[in-house]
Amino acid sequence: MMTNDYQTFDKTNVFNTYARYPITLVKGEGAYVWDIHGKKYLDFLSGISCTSLGHCHPTITAAIIKQAQTLLHTSNLYYSPPSIELAKFLIEHGGLDKIFFCNSGAEANEAAIKLARKYHWRKGAKNKNVILSVDHSFHGRTFAALTATAKPAIQEGFAPLPLGFKYEDWDDIHKFCQAIDENVAAVIIEPIQGEGGIHVAPPGLLEAVRTACDKTGALLIFDEVQCGLGRTGELFAYQYFKVKPDIITLAKGIANGLPLGAMCATEQAATGFALGDHGTTFGANPVSCSAAFANLTTLIDDHYLAKIKQLSAYLLASLQNLQKKYPQAIKEIRGVGLMIGVELSVDAKKVLQHCQESGLLANVTADNVLRLLPPYVIEKSDIDFAVDVIAKTL
Numbered sequence: 001m002m003t004n005d006y007q008t009f010d011k012t013n014v015f016n017t018y019a020r021y022p023i024t025l026v027k028g029e030g031a032y033v034w035d036i037h038g039k040k041y042l043d044f045l046s047g048i049s050c051t052s053l054g055h056c057h058p059t060i061t062a063a064i065i066k067q068a069q070t071l072l073h074t075s076n077l078y079y080s081p082p083s084i085e086l087a088k089f090l091i092e093h094g095g096l097d098k099i100f101f102c103n104s105g106a107e108a109n110e111a112a113i114k115l116a117r118k119y120h121w122r123k124g125a126k127n128k129n130v131i132l133s134v135d136h137s138f139h140g141r142t143f144a145a146l147t148a149t150a151k152p153a154i155q156e157g158f159a160p161l162p163l164g165f166k167y168e169d170w171d172d173i174h175k176f177c178q179a180i181d182e183n184v185a186a187v188i189i190e191p192i193q194g195e196g197g198i199h200v201a202p203p204g205l206l207e208a209v210r211t212a213c214d215k216t217g218a219l220l221i222f223d224e225v226q227c228g229l230g231r232t233g234e235l236f237a238y239q240y241f242k243v244k245p246d247i248i249t250l251a252k253g254i255a256n257g258l259p260l261g262a263m264c265a266t267e268q269a270a271t272g273f274a275l276g277d278h279g280t281t282f283g284a285n286p287v288s289c290s291a292a293f294a295n296l297t298t299l300i301d302d303h304y305l306a307k308i309k310q311l312s313a314y315l316l317a318s319l320q321n322l323q324k325k326y327p328q329a330i331k332e333i334r335g336v337g338l339m340i341g342v343e344l345s346v347d348a349k350k351v352l353q354h355c356q357e358s359g360l361l362a363n364v365t366a367d368n369v370l371r372l373l374p375p376y377v378i379e380k381s382d383i384d385f386a387v388d389v390i391a392k393t394l
């Protein structure tokens with residue numbers, strides 16, 4: 001196929017469910033990617049928080065090759081060392097007790113919602129089945145996940161949706177906690193909302209929700225699909241916020257770009273699932289799990305968490321300087337670690353287009369928020385380049 005034909009064929013023959021940018025990527029190395037014409041870009045989005053240790057990290061690539069040459073798939077009918085090593089790592093570093101592996105963030109949330117309901121059902125609380133989520137949240141596109149996603153546009157046209165979901169604004173902490181009544185099976189929260197425009201949970205909210213859940217016995221689920229695994233400068237986002245949930249869902253950055261999801265649960269919450277209660281064919285794939293183990297051990301052993309905090313301080317300071325220069329264009333800068341949103345008062349899509357033309361990849365979420373999720377392998381010089389491109393664009 002000729003180079004320009006790719007985009008034409010994709011537009012005509014592949015479902016148009018994504019608003020793709022007119023860029024065809026063919027190669028990546030570290031924080032950089034190249035398009036089909038050889039143009040180089042600094043990737044400040046990491047495939048939406050996936051390639052956190054950069055493209056084709058040599059240690060992870062080696063682990064993938066080794067596993068691919070050894071055993072590609074086993075099914076979940078047998079024991080498989082890569083998934084067991086990974087589960088051990090997640091338990092040792094995450095402080096929860098049991099892991100379920102799946103393939104994506106939506107699937108991890110689906111598992112969490114099912115686990116919460118079955119947990120109460122097993123205890124005889126058959127009406128304790130309501131899932132409470134936060135306005136403007138995003139939890140994925142499968143039915144339970146999109147019903148928990150409190151965004152009409154995501155749900156439109158898919159009725160009838162599963163029953164037993166309700167939503168609250170998290171700015172009014174008291175009202176939010178009051179909604180955690182006896183019928184609530186679980187509260188699902190992104191500690192930092194990603195798709196919603198990089199909003200950090202209001203101070204005190206997570207602590208108050210934890211207390212309210214403890215009072216009624218509702219389970220607390222943290223959706224760390226986007227904000228987990230290093231983004232905050234801690235391995236798990238809950239460790240940054242210092243509020244421990246009963247269930248954590250992970251995906252995106254777990255295997256540095258290979259598809260994998262995970263649900264971590266406390267011993268107590270995990271009692272919800274018994275033999276045959278849940279499953280997925282490709283969950284715990286040995287290649288994805290080997291990649292994830294190499295990814296997460298490198299993240300810890302090469303001291304990336306400390307580096308993320310330093311880079312974050314530098315990036316935030318640089319963006320704040322930019323805001324001082326362009327107060328009319330930059331409304332607010334939000335975020336933690338390397339998960340930053342720049343809310344613009346000018347047309348964010350135009351700004352992004354200009355950034356792309358100048359060799360910087362990011363994206364726009366919640367209409368006018370420039371979302372920056374750079375890989376942890378960037379250097380200060382990359383931040384200088386990115387901020388300079390945004391400055392010139394503004």
Ligand SMILES: Cc1ncc(COP(=O)(O)O)c(C=O)c1O
Nearest residue numbers: 104105106138139140194225226
């Ligand atoms: C917080 C959060 N949860 C869940 C999902 C869904 O993940 P996936 O696209 O892997 O199903 C996303 C994806 O953007 C997300 O940001």
